[in-house]
Amino acid sequence: MSLEKKKYIGQPLQRLEDPPLITGRGRYAADVSFPRQLHMRIVRSPIAHGRLKSIDTAAAKSAPGVHAVWTAADIPEVPPIGFREGRIERLEPYRQPVLATDRVRYVGEPIAAVFADDPYLAEDAADLVTADIEELPPLLSADEPPREFEPGRSTEADIVRQGYGDVDAAFKLAHAVVELDLRIGRHSGVPLETRGAIARYDAARDVLELHGAAKVPHRNQEALSRMLNRPMAGMHLYEGHVGGGFGIRGELYPEDVLVCVAALRLERPIKWIEDRHEHLIAANHSRQQRHKVRAAVAADGEILAIDDEFFHDQGAYLRTHAIRVPHMTCGILPGPYRIPAYRAAGHVRLTNKTPAATYRAPGRYETTFVRERLVDAIAAKLGMDPVEVRRRNTITSAEMPYHRPLQALGEEIDHDSGDYMGLLDKAMARVGWDKLQADLKRRRAAGEAVGAGIALFVEKSGLGPTDGVRISVDINGMVEVVTGGASIGQGFETVMAQICAETLGVDYRRIRVIHGQTDKIEHGIGAHASRATVMTGSATHVAATKLRAKAIDVAAELLQAPAAALDVIEGKVVRTDRPDGPSIELGDIARHLSATSKTRGDREPGLSVTGWFTTEHQVYPYGAHIAVVRVDRDTGAVTVEQYLAAYDIGRAVNPMLVKGQIVGGFAQGLGGALFEEFRYDERGEPLSVTFADYLLPTVRETPRIDIMLTEEAPSPRNPLGIKGAGESGITGVGGAIASAIDAAIGKPGAVTQLPVTPQRLKELLKAAPAAP
Amino acid sequence: MTAKLDVTLKVNGRTHKVHVEPRRTLADALREDCGLTGTHLGCEHGVCGACTVLVDGEPARSCLMFAVQAADKEIRTVEGLAKDGKLHPLQQAFTEHHALQCGFCTPGFLMLATGILERQPDISEDDLLDVLSSNLCRCTGYENIVKAVRDAAARMKAVR
Numbered sequence: 066m067s068l069e070k071k072k073y074i075g076q077p078l079q080r081l082e083d084p085p086l087i088t089g090r091g092r093y094a095a096d097v098s099f100p101r102q103l104h105m106r107i108v109r110s111p112i113a114h115g116r117l118k119s120i121d122t123a124a125a126k127s128a129p130g131v132h133a134v135w136t137a138a139d140i141p142e143v144p145p146i147g148f149r150e151g152r153i154e155r156l157e158p159y160r161q162p163v164l165a166t167d168r169v170r171y172v173g174e175p176i177a178a179v180f181a182d183d184p185y186l187a188e189d190a191a192d193l194v195t196a197d198i199e200e201l202p203p204l205l206s207a208d209e210p211p212r213e214f215e216p217g218r219s220t221e222a223d224i225v226r227q228g229y230g231d232v233d234a235a236f237k238l239a240h241a242v243v244e245l246d247l248r249i250g251r252h253s254g255v256p257l258e259t260r261g262a263i264a265r266y267d268a269a270r271d272v273l274e275l276h277g278a279a280k281v282p283h284r285n286q287e288a289l290s291r292m293l294n295r296p297m298a299g300m301h302l303y304e305g306h307v308g309g310g311f312g313i314r315g316e317l318y319p320e321d322v323l324v325c326v327a328a329l330r331l332e333r334p335i336k337w338i339e340d341r342h343e344h345l346i347a348a349n350h351s352r353q354q355r356h357k358v359r360a361a362v363a364a365d366g367e368i369l370a371i372d373d374e375f376f377h378d379q380g381a382y383l384r385t386h387a388i389r390v391p392h393m394t395c396g397i398l399p400g401p402y403r404i405p406a407y408r409a410a411g412h413v414r415l416t417n418k419t420p421a422a423t424y425r426a427p428g429r430y431e432t433t434f435v436r437e438r439l440v441d442a443i444a445a446k447l448g449m450d451p452v453e454v455r456r457r458n459t460i461t462s463a464e465m466p467y468h469r470p471l472q473a474l475g476e477e478i479d480h481d482s483g484d485y486m487g488l489l490d491k492a493m494a495r496v497g498w499d500k501l502q503a504d505l506k507r508r509r510a511a512g513e514a515v516g517a518g519i520a521l522f523v524e525k526s527g528l529g530p531t532d533g534v535r536i537s538v539d540i541n542g543m544v545e546v547v548t549g550g551a552s553i554g555q556g557f558e559t560v561m562a563q564i565c566a567e568t569l570g571v572d573y574r575r576i577r578v579i580h581g582q583t584d585k586i587e588h589g590i591g592a593h594a595s596r597a598t599v600m601t602g603s604a605t606h607v608a609a610t611k612l613r614a615k616a617i618d619v620a621a622e623l624l625q626a627p628a629a630a631l632d633v634i635e636g637k638v639v640r641t642d643r644p645d646g647p648s649i650e651l652g653d654i655a656r657h658l659s660a661t662s663k664t665r666g667d668r669e670p671g672l673s674v675t676g677w678f679t680t681e682h683q684v685y686p687y688g689a690h691i692a693v694v695r696v697d698r699d700t701g702a703v704t705v706e707q708y709l710a711a712y713d714i715g716r717a718v719n720p721m722l723v724k725g726q727i728v729g730g731f732a733q734g735l736g737g738a739l740f741e742e743f744r745y746d747e748r749g750e751p752l753s754v755t756f757a758d759y760l761l762p763t764v765r766e767t768p769r770i771d772i773m774l775t776e777e778a779p780s781p782r783n784p785l786g787i788k789g790a791g792e793s794g795i796t797g798v799g800g801a802i803a804s805a806i807d808a809a810i811g812k813p814g815a816v817t818q819l820p821v822t823p824q825r826l827k828e829l830l831k832a833a834p835a836a837p
Numbered sequence: 838m839t840a841k842l843d844v845t846l847k848v849n850g851r852t853h854k855v856h857v858e859p860r861r862t863l864a865d866a867l868r869e870d871c872g873l874t875g876t877h878l879g880c881e882h883g884v885c886g887a888c889t890v891l892v893d894g895e896p897a898r899s900c901l902m903f904a905v906q907a908a909d910k911e912i913r914t915v916e917g918l919a920k921d922g923k924l925h926p927l928q929q930a931f932t933e934h935h936a937l938q939c940g941f942c943t944p945g946f947l948m949l950a951t952g953i954l955e956r957q958p959d960i961s962e963d964d965l966l967d968v969l970s971s972n973l974c975r976c977t978g979y980e981n982i983v984k985a986v987r988d989a990a991a992r993m994k995a996v997r
Contacts, residue, residue, distance in 0.1 A: 083932040086940030087924070089875015089915035093941060096874040185860070257879045257887055257941045257975045308877070308941030309975050341880040554939025554976055721935050725977060729938060732978035756884035756973065763970040764979040794978075 070634055073567035074785065077721035080559045081574065082552070091306040094261025094277035099334035102263070103132055105324055106187035107337075108177035108194045109347065110169035113205075113417040113749025115198040117169050120177055124193040130186035133331060134194065135178045135323075137164040143326055144292055146317055148387040149284055150475065158215065159222045161382035161420060163319040163326075168215075169198060170381035171417050172751050173346030175319050180327055180335065203417035203749035207378040208355055211414055220415040222379065223388055227395035229470045230406025232361075235370030239361035243442045248818040249431045249799070251353035251378065251743040252736070254424045255761060258308020259339040260348055262321045264328035271299050275325055278302035280315025280551050282581045283589035288317050288385075289325060297583075304581025310553025311733070312423035312593065313349040316385050345759055346751050350743055351424030353378035354394065356435045360442075361406075366449050366457040370406035371439070373398060377413050380420040388413050389474065390421070393428035396473035400436050401485040401523045401687060402458040407471070417749045423593070425733060426792035428473070429524065430799055434819060437520045437800035445813040451804075452493070455521055459486040462778075473683070474528055474594060480685045482778040483713060489521050489689040492711035495773055496691050505693070509811065514696035515706070516808025520800030523687045526789020527599025527780075529680040533588050534604040536565060536612050537673030540659065542636050542652030544569070544576040546608075549589020550601035551581045555791060556722040560598050561605050563718055564785070568609035569616075570633030571651065595789025598718055599684055603783040608676025615674060619654050623664070684780040686788035688712040690797035692805040698830055701823030703739055703806060704768075710797070711773040715780045715788035723790045724772050730794020732767045737795075738802040739820050740766070844908045846871060849917030857904050863897075864888045866904035867914060875915040875944045879973070886972030889945040889952075890914050896952035915944035918951065926992040927951060927985070936985035938976035945972050950986045958994050962987075 085091050110117075122134040145160035165176045177194050181187035204212050204220060211221035236242060263276040273295060278285060282302035290300040307314060324335040339347070356375040360368055377391040395409035424430075440458075444451035460467050462484040469478040501517060508515045535547040546565050550557055558578040566573035579585050580592075590596065613633050620638035621628040630642045638654065640646040651672065656662065660670035693707035710727050717723045740760040744752040753759040779786025803816040806826070815829045839858055846853045848871055855870040862881075867873045867890070879887035881900045888899040891913040918925040927947050930936070937943045946969070953960060953968045960968070965986065974982060 079932055080935065082940070083937065086937055086943055087915075087928040087931050087947065088919055089873065089944050091875070091940055093874075093877065095868070095878065185858070255975060256939070257885060257973060258877070258939070259879070306941075307939060308879075309939045311975070341882065341885075554941075556938065725935050725938060725981065728978035728980050729976045730978075733975070755882055756880050757882075761973050761975060763973060764966055764983060765970040767979050769980050770978075 070570065073563040073573050074718050076563070076719065078559065078563060078573065078719060080556050081562055082556060082558050086306070093258050093306045093308050094263065095338045097263045097276045097305060098336065099263070099265050102334035102336045103180045103182065103331065104184040104187045105327065105335055105337040106179045106184065106191040107175045107320060107343070108179065108191045109343070110165060110172060110174040110176050110198065112169055112198045112200055113172050113203040114201045115169050116201065117165055117167055117176065118197040118199055121195045122177060125179055125190040128186070128190035128193055130182035131179060131190045133180045134190070135164065136176065137162060137166045140164065140326055143322060146319065146322065146385065147288060149288065149385045150387065153387055156222060156383055156387055158218055159383040159415065161319065161384060163322045171419050172749060173343070173419055174381065178323050180331060205416055205418065205745055205749055207376040207412065207414040207416060214415060221412055222383060222415055223413045225388055225392045225395055225411040225413060226409065227471050228408035230370065232370045232372050232406045232408040235406045236361040236372070239369055240364040241362050241446055242359055243362060243439065243446050244359045245438055245442055246817060247356045247358065247435050247438055249352050249354050249434060250737070250820050251350050252424060252741045253348065253350045254309065254311025254313040255759065256309025256311055256314050259341060259344045260314060260318065260320065261338045262324045263334065263336045264324035265334040266328045266332065273300050273325060273329060274303060275321065276303045276305065278304045278315065278581060279307040279553055280310050280593055281591035282551060282583050283549055284591060285317045286583045289322065292322060293325060301584045304551055307553045310592065311425045312351070312427060314553065316349060316422060341756065342754050345754050346419055349384060349422040350380060350419045351421050351427060352431060352737065353421065354431050358435055358439055360439050362443050362447065366443065366447055366454045368402060368404055368443065368458050371399065371404055373409040375411050377411050378418065378421065379413050379415050380418045381415060382420045384420045384422050386422045390423060390427045393473045394432055396471040396478055397428050397525065398432040398436055399469065400433065401460055401521050403460055418745060425730065426796045429522065429792065429796045430734065430737065433520055433522045433796050434799040434803060438803060441804050441807065442814050451519065455489065456486055462487070473525055476683055479682045480523065481682065481780050481782055483685065483687050484778060485521060485523065485687050488687060488711055488713055488775065492689040492691055492709055492773060496707070496709050501693070514698055514809045515693065516805050517691060517693045518801045518804025518808055520690045520797035520804065522796045523685050524595070524789065524793055524796055525683045525685055526595030527684045528594035528596045529600060529683070531677060531679040532590065532600040532604040533586070533675055533677045534601065534608045535586060535673065535675045536608045537671060538651045538655045540652050540656045542575065542650050544571055545579065546576055546605060547579040547586050548601050548605070549586050550597045551592035553592050555592070555726065556719065557592065557597055560602060560718050560722065564602050564605045565609045568606050569613050571636040575636060595791040599783060599787050599789050600678060602718065602787055603785065604676050604678040606784050607678050608674050611674040611676055616651055616654050616672060619657060620649050623649055623657060678783070680782055682782060684715070684782050684788045686712065686714050686793060688793050688797055690801040692801040694802060694805040694809050696806060696809045696826065701826035701830065703821060703826065705735065708768060708770040709773060710770055710794055712793045713775045713778050714790055715778055716776050716786040717774060718787065720774060723774060726790045727772050727794035728770060730792060731770055731798055732762050734795035734798025735767060736762045737819060738799045739822070742820050842905060844905050846904065846907060846912060847909065848873065848912045849914060855904065859903060859905050861904045862900055863902040863904045863907045864899035867899060873914050873916050877941055877944055879941065884973065886949060887942050887945040889948045889972060891948055891952050894952065894955065896949045913948070915947055918947060927989040930985040930989035930992065934981045934985040934988060936977060936981040942972060942974045946974065946982055950989065954990050954993055958990060
C-alpha cells in the first residue's frame with residue numbers, strides 16, 4: 066500500500082453540504098414543522114412616527130382559526146432586546162421593544178401578533194387589527210439636526226470618537242487640504258431565504274426550543290435565556306440550513322422572542338415565516354452614512370492627517386449590535402495607509418426608518434469608498450498619479466506587524482502581515498495597467514465613456530477570542546467534529562472537514578461536522594466577521610492534532626511499535642518504517658478505548674478530545690480591486706467591462722470556496738454600487754418593498770470577474786496561517802467602480818454617492834465638468 | 838375562509854389528492870400538502886424564481902399559480918430530478934462547479950435550466966443568460982451557475 070498522505074488543505078474539493086441541497090432535501094426554516102403548530106403573523110406599523118394610542122384586536126380575535134392576538138400590554142414582562150456585548154447603560158433607552166408600546170418609530174415596527182391555525186388565517190386576522198396612531202413628523206435623515214427621541218433624550222444616541230496624533234497641527238502645516246462630502250446608500254444583505262423562527266416548548270423535558278437559528282445560536286441562547294428567565298440548559302437553539310446570512314440573518318429580532326414567549330404561554334409550537342415585503346422593511350438595514358472628510362497632504366502626496374466627521378443613519382432603534390458599526394467605521398477607515406494623525410467622529414443618529422446593523426463588510430465597504438475617493442481626490446489636487454499617492458502612503462511589509470491605536474470590534478487594530486502595495490502592483494501587472502490606460506484613453510478620444518479605477522483595502526477577519534471543538538471517532542471509524550460555529554451557506558462543514566482530515570489523517574468524506582446546535586456544545590461564537598475558518602478552523606486543527614496523538618499513543622501499545630514510527634493515513638494507524646507491517650483502523654482504536662473495553666487500561670474512555678483556540682487579535686487579509694466600466698451617456702447605465710479582485714488570504718483551505726466567496730461578494734458590492742437602495746418618501750413610507758424596487762443584480766448585470774488569489778502573507782497568529790475570506794469580494798467594489806466612473810466621464814471626483822443609479826449618473830453628466 | 842376543493846396534483850409522476858382552498862398557491866400545496874419542501878419561496882411576488890417548477894414542461898413560478906390551476910397537469914419539482922439514485926446532469930454539474938452556496942435558490946435554478954435545456958438543447962450563450970436572468974441568486978454572483986448549466990447542456994446532449 067502507498068504511505069502517501071493525502072492533502073486536503075488547499076484543495077478545491079467538492080462540498081459535503083451539497084447532496085441534500087441539490088435534491089430538494091434541505092431543511093430551511095420554513096421546512097421545519099411540528100404537530101399542532103400555530104402560525105404567527107405580525108401586525109406592523111403603517112406610520113413612520115406616531116403616538117400609539119390604542120389597538121383594536123376584537124375583530125381579529127373572533128376571526129376563524131385565531132387563538133390569540135397580543136399587543137405590548139399582553140407581554141409586560143418581556144424586556145426590550147439587549148446588546149449582544151453586554152449592557153451599555155446610556156444607550157439602553159434606544160433598544161427596541163418586542164412590540165411597540167406608546168410610540169411607533171418606523172413603518173414595519175411590530176405592534177401586535179396574531180396566532181392562528183394556518184398562515185393564511187393568521188394573515189386574514191392580522192388585516193382586521195386596527196391601530197389608532199397620532200402621526201408625528203418623521204425624522205428621515207441623519208443630516209438633519211437631531212430631535213427629541215423621548216423627553217430629555219436626543220435622537221443623536223451617541224457620538225463615537227477615535228483618533229490619535231495632532232490632527233490640527235497637521236492641517237496647519239499642510240501643503241494642501243482636500244475635502245469631500247460623500248454618501249453611502251441604505252443597503253442590506255437581503256438573503257434569498259427570508260427570516261423564520263419556530264419555537265416549541267417541551268414540558269416533558271422543560272426545554273424551550275427555537276428552530277431557524279443562524280449565525281450566532283449560542284449568543285442568542287444566552288440572550289433569550291436572560292430575557293425569558295430560563296436556565297440555559299432549558300433554552301436551546303437549532304440551526305438548520307440557512308438561505309444566506311450576510312450579517313443580517315440570525316440576529317435576535319422581536320419575532321424570535323415572540324415565538325418563544327408564545328410557545329411557552331399557548332403551549333403549542335409557534336411557527337413564523339417572514340414574507341419578502343416584511344423582510345425589506347423589518348430585517349436589519351445597513352450602510353447608510355454621510356462622511357465629511359478632510360485630508361491634510363504634503364506636496365509629495367504624503368497624507369499628514371485625516372479628519373472625518375460622519376453621520377450614521379441608524380434607523381429607529383439600536384439593535385443587538387448597539388453602536389458597533391459606527392465605532393468600527395472610525396477604527397477601520399485608515400485601512401492600508403499610514404496616516405500619522407487621525408480623528409473620526411461619528412454621529413449615531415436615530416431616524417424613523419428600519420433599524421440598521423451589520424451587512425457583509427460593515428464599516429469597510431463604507432470606509433473603503435470614502436478613503437479611496439479621498440486618495441483619488443488628493444491625486445487630482447496635486448496632479449499626481451493616484452497609484453503613486455497610494456505608493457507614497459501604504460504601510461510596507463517591513464513595518465509589520467503594524468499597530469494602530471484604534472479599535473474595531475473591541476480590539477486594537479494590529480495588522481499582522483502583508484505587502485499591500487506589492488499586491489496592487491501585481492494586480493496592475495495582471496490587467497496590463499499601462500496598456501489598459503492607453504487603450505481607454507484612445508477609446509475616450511474616439512467618444513466612448515470608458516475608464517478604470519482602483520480600490521486598495523485591508524480587511525479584518527477572525528474575530529476571537531476563543532473557539533472550542535470536540536472531535537470523536539466512533540467504533541466504525543466515522544469522525545464527528547462538534548463546533549460552536551455556524552453555517553450560513555458558506556461551506557463551513559467542508560472547510561472544517563478538510564482541516565480535520567489533513568490534520569488527523571482521514572478521508573474528509575468520513576467526517577460529519579456539527580454547527581449551530583446549542584445542546585451539543587456549550588460554547589460557540591458562530592459565523593460572522595469572517596471568523597469561522599480562522600477561529601473554528603484553528604480550534605479544529607488543535608483538536609485534530611490532539612486526537613491524532615491520542616490514537617498513536619494507543620496504537621503504539623497495541624502494535625508494540627514506537628510512537629515515532631507511526632502515522633495516521635486514511636483512517637488507519639500505520640508504521641511508516643514498515644509499509645507492509647501491522648496497522649490498525651481508528652475505529653478499532655475507538656473500540657479499545659470504549660468504556661467497557663478491557664484493553665483501555667487507565668485511559669479515559671473514548672477516542673475523543675476537545676481542542677481550544679484563543680487569540681488576542683484579529684487577522685488582516687487585504688485586497689486590491691481594479692474596475693473598468695463603460696458609461697452610456699444617454700441612459701446613465703454603467704456596464705462593468707472588466708473587473709479584477711486581487712486578494713491575499715494567507716492560506717486558502719479550499720480555493721474553490723474562497724473564490725466563490727469573492728465572486729458572490731463582488732456581486733453584492735456591485736448591487737450596492739449601482740442598483741440597490743432602500744428609499745423612503747417624505748412621510749417615511751418605504752418605497753423599496755419588493756424585488757421590483759430593491760434591485761438585486763441578476764446574471765445580466767453581473768459580469769464574470771477575474772480573481773487573483775495569493776497566499777504570500779500567512780497570518781502568524783494561528784497554526785495554519787489562515788485569514789478570512791467572507792467579506793473580501795465586497796469591500797472594494799464601491800470604491801473601484803466610483804473611481805472608474807469618474808475616469809469614464811472625465812470628471813475626477815464626480816461620484817460622491819452610492820449607488821450610482823442611472824438617474825444620478827445622468828445628473829453628473831449634465832453638471833459642468835469638475836475643475837482640473 | 839372559502840370552501841376547500843378536492844384537487845388532484847400530478848407531481849413527479851405521482852398522484853397527490855389534496856383538499857385546498859381555491860386561494861392556496863401551488864407552492865404552498867406542494868410544500869405543505871404534498872410534503873415536497875424542495876420548492877422554496879423567496880419573494881412570493883414572482884421575481885426571485887426560487888419557487889420555479891415545471892408545469893407541463895414549462896418553467897412556472899409556483900408562487901403565482903393556484904394549486905387548482907395546476908390540477909391534472911404534469912408538475913415536476915427538484916425532488917423528481919434524480920432518477921434511481923442517480924443525479925441529473927444539472928445536479929451533478931451544480932455540485933462540481935460550486936454553483937451553490939446557501940442552496941436556497943438552487944431548486945429554482947435547476948428547474949428553470951431543466952425546462953430550458955429540454956426545449957432548447959442548443960441555446961445560445963446570450964439566450965441562456967436571458968433565461969437565467971429570470972431567477973435571483975444572492976450568494977454565487979452567478980458565474981458558477983452559468984458554467985454548470987453550460988456543462989450540463991453538453992452532458993445532456995452527449996447522452997441523447
